[in-house]
Amino acid sequence: MSRPIKHPFRLVSGVAVAALLVLTGCTSNSPDSEASGDGGGGDTKAVSANDDPGDTVTIGFSGPAADHGWLAAINSSALAEAEKYDDIELKTAEGTNDPSQQISQVETFINDKVDAIVLLPTDGAALTDIAIEAMDAGIPVINVDREFSSPFAARATILGDNYGMGVSAGTYACQVIDEKGIEDPVIAEIAGIDALPLTQDRSKGFKDALKACGQTVDNRVAAEFTVESGEEQASNLLQAAPKIDILWNHDDDQGVGVKAALDNAGRDEMTFIGGAGSCNAMDWIRDGSMAATVIYPPTQAADGIKLARLIAQDKGLSDLVQVEVPKRIVLNAPVVTADNVDEYSDLCFES
Known part of the structure; x- marks a missing residue:
């Protein structure tokens, strides 16, 4: 959904207590750093350099039909993000607006025993049961943009605001x-x-x-x-x-x-x-x-891919003290004006 940037003008909504989380690895965190005894536990997952290669993981991705510029960008950004990592094997399903077809796609991912699933559901409620089935099979599901109707359907949820x-x-x-x-x-x-x-x-x-x-x-x-x-x-x-x-x-x-x-x-x-x-x-x-x-970030599925990789590799977000990936992330809704348009234009999508 990117590099940290300074914004000369940004409006943060009252609801956006969920501020923009930068999901790239923190290079100041050395891979061999160890948590101190005062850090709240001996687990060092959250202080790794997250972009360093890890165990190869297979991620299944199912997104929408690309019948809208923003939706097309969702799909393309997810694919582009996965290509950045040698330790990701991405299985992609054909974009669809049919909940029944998407349920079948997730069933295939479950049968293939993928390590994680990134899913932007055509209909959050309709895909909830199959997402729970994946979770029950030990496959973490990362829910993108349209929420499921049960908290048990996803390991992590990433949303626009x-x-x-x-x-x-x-x-x-x-x-x-x-x-x-x-x-x-x-x-x-x-x-x-x-x-x-x-x-x-x-x-x-x-x-x-x-x-x-x-x-x-x-x-x-x-x-x-x-x-x-x-x-x-x-x-x-x-x-x-x-x-x-x-x-x-x-x-x-x-x-x-x-x-x-x-x-x-x-x-x-x-x-x-x-x-x-x-x-x-x-x-x-x-x-x-x-x-x-x-x-409204068109990179949510790309961030979903990054989260799926971290979760499947048993890592946390290196910029957080918490040792696990958060359960829910809501991205900020900043205003772009002539003052800061150049800082956001790389993330734009074609209409």
Whole structure:
């Protein structure tokens, strides 16, 4: 989901107590370092150089169908991360949106006796039982992005912060309103699919953050995470709102359509905020046609691969005192602006 970097501007959501965890090995921790007697135990797993070669482990990876730029990046980043390690043998299943097919894929991993499974489920609830079956077989499961419905289904879970995205976007909007001295601002929101919990979380975070500066969303429409729906819903929104001061679009893939609608209507009066962190968004920030985007890391499965390797090799995170990989990691949702776009552009994805 990367190297530690200093951010000239970062908004940390109230929920993002789960701060961004850097999962790369800490080179200051020598492989032959030993824990002192004052360190809380004799186990030295957490003070190894995690990227040093270890026992070869077989990891099974099952991800989504790559029918969306962010989802394609999830898959490609996982494959690229595994290739960095000579001690990983990766078994990949074909990307799918069919829970039944994904269940069969996990059954194959279990039968193959892989050492760990990294799974971004098409449906967390539907994949819960088979994930528990893997765990019962002694195969640790790393759950990515969409949570299972039981705590017994995963050894570790790594997530983006949907609520935190909304909080970051809303906090940035409040900052813009204050810096520009906008009175009675008109705030608009283009959500994703309203039936999805992730969309509901993003909208709630946005609404909650706006309360801090006494603001509310004046106009809201919901698209479907596609370019076509983004353009259609943005056009409807622009017709309903002759003036907009702040516009937050939840998803940079559908943002291609949103941007087309804005350009077609000649509407450039607003502060345009995106979501997820596409390469298009990074380019628009550079040329000034978008003010900011809020990151939803497309590298979660890559981090899942790293965690699976550590768990299968009986290691911990070398940057933590704790000797085991945490049970749950929630990645931060930082705001990318012209001030820090170059620091995030290497992690962008193609829409």
